[in-house]
Amino acid sequence: MADPGTGAPPPETGGDTGEPIPFMQQLLDNPLLLLFIGVVSPTVLYILWGLMEIVAIPMAQ
Amino acid sequence: MSNDFRTCPDTGFKIHLPADKLIKWNAVTAIVFLLIGGIFGLLVALTRWPAVHILPPDLFYLALTAHGLDVLLVWVIFFEIALLYFTSAVLLNARLVGPKLGWLAYVLMLGGALMTNVAVLRGDSSVMFTSYVPMQAAPDFYLGIILFAVGALIGCGLFFATIIVAKKERTYEGSIPLVTFGALTAAIIAVFTILAGAAILVPTLFWSMGLIAHIDTLMYKVVWWAMGHSSQQINVAAHIAVWYAIAAILFGAKPLSEKVSRFAFLLYILFLQLASAHHLLVEPGLSSEYKIFNTSYALYLAVLASMIHGLTVPGAVEAAQRKKGFNKGLFEWLRKAPWGNPVFSGFAMSVVFFGFLGGISGVMMGTEQLNIIIHNTIYVPGHFHATVVTGTTLAFMALSYWLVPTLWQKELFLPGIAKWQPYLFGIGMALVSTFMMGAGTLGVPRRHWDISFADAAMGFDFPAAAYLMMGLNGISAIVAALGAMIFIINMVGTLLLGKDKVPAAAAPEEPVAPAAPPASAATSYGSAGTMEVPGTFVLALIFLVSFILYYFVNWKYLASVWGLS
Numbered sequence: 151m152a153d154p155g156t157g158a159p160p161p162e163t164g165g166d167t168g169e170p171i172p173f174m175q176q177l178l179d180n181p182l183l184l185l186f187i188g189v190v191s192p193t194v195l196y197i198l199w200g201l202m203e204i205v206a207i208p209m210a211q
Numbered sequence: 212m213s214n215d216f217r218t219c220p221d222t223g224f225k226i227h228l229p230a231d232k233l234i235k236w237n238a239v240t241a242i243v244f245l246l247i248g249g250i251f252g253l254l255v256a257l258t259r260w261p262a263v264h265i266l267p268p269d270l271f272y273l274a275l276t277a278h279g280l281d282v283l284l285v286w287v288i289f290f291e292i293a294l295l296y297f298t299s300a301v302l303l304n305a306r307l308v309g310p311k312l313g314w315l316a317y318v319l320m321l322g323g324a325l326m327t328n329v330a331v332l333r334g335d336s337s338v339m340f341t342s343y344v345p346m347q348a349a350p351d352f353y354l355g356i357i358l359f360a361v362g363a364l365i366g367c368g369l370f371f372a373t374i375i376v377a378k379k380e381r382t383y384e385g386s387i388p389l390v391t392f393g394a395l396t397a398a399i400i401a402v403f404t405i406l407a408g409a410a411i412l413v414p415t416l417f418w419s420m421g422l423i424a425h426i427d428t429l430m431y432k433v434v435w436w437a438m439g440h441s442s443q444q445i446n447v448a449a450h451i452a453v454w455y456a457i458a459a460i461l462f463g464a465k466p467l468s469e470k471v472s473r474f475a476f477l478l479y480i481l482f483l484q485l486a487s488a489h490h491l492l493v494e495p496g497l498s499s500e501y502k503i504f505n506t507s508y509a510l511y512l513a514v515l516a517s518m519i520h521g522l523t524v525p526g527a528v529e530a531a532q533r534k535k536g537f538n539k540g541l542f543e544w545l546r547k548a549p550w551g552n553p554v555f556s557g558f559a560m561s562v563v564f565f566g567f568l569g570g571i572s573g574v575m576m577g578t579e580q581l582n583i584i585i586h587n588t589i590y591v592p593g594h595f596h597a598t599v600v601t602g603t604t605l606a607f608m609a610l611s612y613w614l615v616p617t618l619w620q621k622e623l624f625l626p627g628i629a630k631w632q633p634y635l636f637g638i639g640m641a642l643v644s645t646f647m648m649g650a651g652t653l654g655v656p657r658r659h660w661d662i663s664f665a666d667a668a669m670g671f672d673f674p675a676a677a678y679l680m681m682g683l684n685g686i687s688a689i690v691a692a693l694g695a696m697i698f699i700i701n702m703v704g705t706l707l708l709g710k711d712k713v714p715a716a717a718a719p720e721e722p723v724a725p726a727a728p729p730a731s732a733a734t735s736y737g738s739a740g741t742m743e744v745p746g747t748f749v750l751a752l753i754f755l756v757s758f759i760l761y762y763f764v765n766w767k768y769l770a771s772v773w774g775l776s
């Protein structure tokens with residue numbers, strides 16, 4: 151199953167044509183990699199960034 | 212091993228019996244908690260109706276806590292666990308890995324839910340479901356939620372294991388079907404949700420046991436909302452997967468473009484959880500960069516994904532209907548859709564209300580500057596009843612009308628009234644949302660026992676319109692609650708009293724779910740192969756215009772709130 155060309159109505163079956171599998175498809179077919187990205191990205195961008203800002207707030211005297 | 216399977220006569224699915232049983236028990240338990248939570252919701256709504264004001268203050272906060280917990284956590288997540296087993300084992304024709312662990316998960320979840328409910332009903336844990344520190348509940352309140360979450364995490368693990376083992380055992384070819392991919396998205400967000408929940412609730416449990424002296428309130432909010440917000444995004448991903456499933460089951464509809472839809476789910480995985488920061492928009496101590504990055508730049512990519520689904524789900528239905536010859540004009544495909552079938556009507560209202568009521572209001576309130584107009588008003592519950600009730604709950608109800616009779620091979624208990632139920636519940640709840648949002652725009656606070664401030668030292672007079680809205684909200688809540696009760700009676704009745712199904716064609720009455728077309732559209736990868744869906748594009752334009760108008764009206768309104776001159 152390559153690029154758009156397969157627009158034929160009958161269901162595409164994953165024939166082993168030996169073509170290289172596109173990067174996007176490899177990513178989307180890898181549940182554990184997706185899991186990793188889905189956990190790390192919000193942990194860094196939302197939780198850690200947020201906590202670091204709070205830690206940086208100066209203590210009241 | 213092969214006698215562990217049965218073939219479903221309606222759909223041709225090869226169903227793993229242990230998975231079958233787990234799906235049933237999780238789904239039924241979910242529905243029972245919807246009943247409990249729904250009753251509390253009605254009591255809360257009747258208290259907030261100023262002329263009725265049914266509960267005293269302590270019971271109001273108790274009921275509010277129980278309501279949030281039983282519906283948002285217990286109903287939705289039990290149903291989602293059932294969905295995870297369904298979309299992995301059943302849709303992939305595979306065995307469910309580790310059914311014993313599945314039962315352990317079930318027992319942990321049920322035990323945890325009961326434990327937390329007992330803590331709440333005892334009256335010493337009315338901290339509402341956000342349980343913000345320094346408000347303190349009894350230790351078993353937190354412990355119950357933690358056990359529940361551990362159970363749910365096990366369920367997610369079984370889902371991952373099942374799709375990986377199914378691939379190894381070659382029960383499907385190529386990529387997983389889109390419905391399963393949507394469930395995968397939900398499961399990924401669920402893992403993050405549960406880990407974040409553990410990170411915050413375990414220390415809070417220790418704090419309530421006196422083992423930790425202090426928890427910083429702002430840190431609590433940041434980490435708690437990583438769970439609180441993300442759990443809502445599990446729901447979004449799950450109910451969109453359900454939309455695709457229903458389109459496939461009822462119409463044999465394939466997604467317009469499998470690639471585009473999968474890409475939209477990927478955007479969810481990447482960005483949806485970051486929007487947790489929209490709960491912190493008025494917190495001092497967090498920078499604007501942090502707030503705006505997480506709620507605008509990142510969130511809008513997730514909103515884009517929702518709009519893609521909003522376009523391709525009806526688009527898939529339109530394409531399938533046109534293929535069947537409903538080609539006249541822009542909307543024949545829609546007019547001739549099975550509006551009397553609760554699977555369809557629930558699905559259709561779920562798409563429309565989620566987009567128009569929940570989606571538009573969500574983007575408005577997630578904008579840093581606009582948030583202040585409605586922050587902590589009853590607008591907020593107005594918004595999320597549109598998303599999590601008319602969106603998620605209604606979609607789950609719609610699917611149940613197909614799933615329960617099919618899995619049990621039973622006739623629906625009350626097929627006649629089932630035709631009306633989605634309208635009662637959906638429209639009732641859409642009105643609840645609208646009136647809450649209306650009252651919120653007038654400044655009525657959320658989680659407030661008495662907006663008349665009868666014995667308060669410093670009163671405040673809300674305009675009469677606010678009282679009217681809260682009254683109309685109460686009336687709509689009665690309608691919605693009635694709809695919910697009918698659903699529950701029908702489902703439990705089908706289970707206990709439903710007649711065994713006669714082979715599809717012999718049924719005398721118009722069957723509620725028409726003899727399903729080969730369910731292959733739900734179980735395989737592949738696109739519809741057409742983009743000719745003019746009706747859907749017109750609907751999308753109407754949506755965009757409403758969206759833009761509403762958004763800018765609120766900027767205008769903001770200008771009047773702050774009186775710039």
Ligand code: HEM
Binds near residue numbers: 255275659
């Ligand atoms: C019969 C159906 C329902 C009715 C009449 C109802 C009504 C209400 C009302 C009046 C409030 C209180 C708003 C406030 O005072 O701040 C509320 C809160 C809430 N509802 Fe519902 N609701 C219903 C179903 C649901 C469902 C199905 C869900 C979730 C799936 C849900 C989730 C929530 C949550 C999370 C809260 C917030 C609780 C809190 O502030 O701690 N509701 N509901």
Ligand SMILES: [Cu+2]
Binds near residue numbers: 439490
């Ligand atoms: Cu949120």
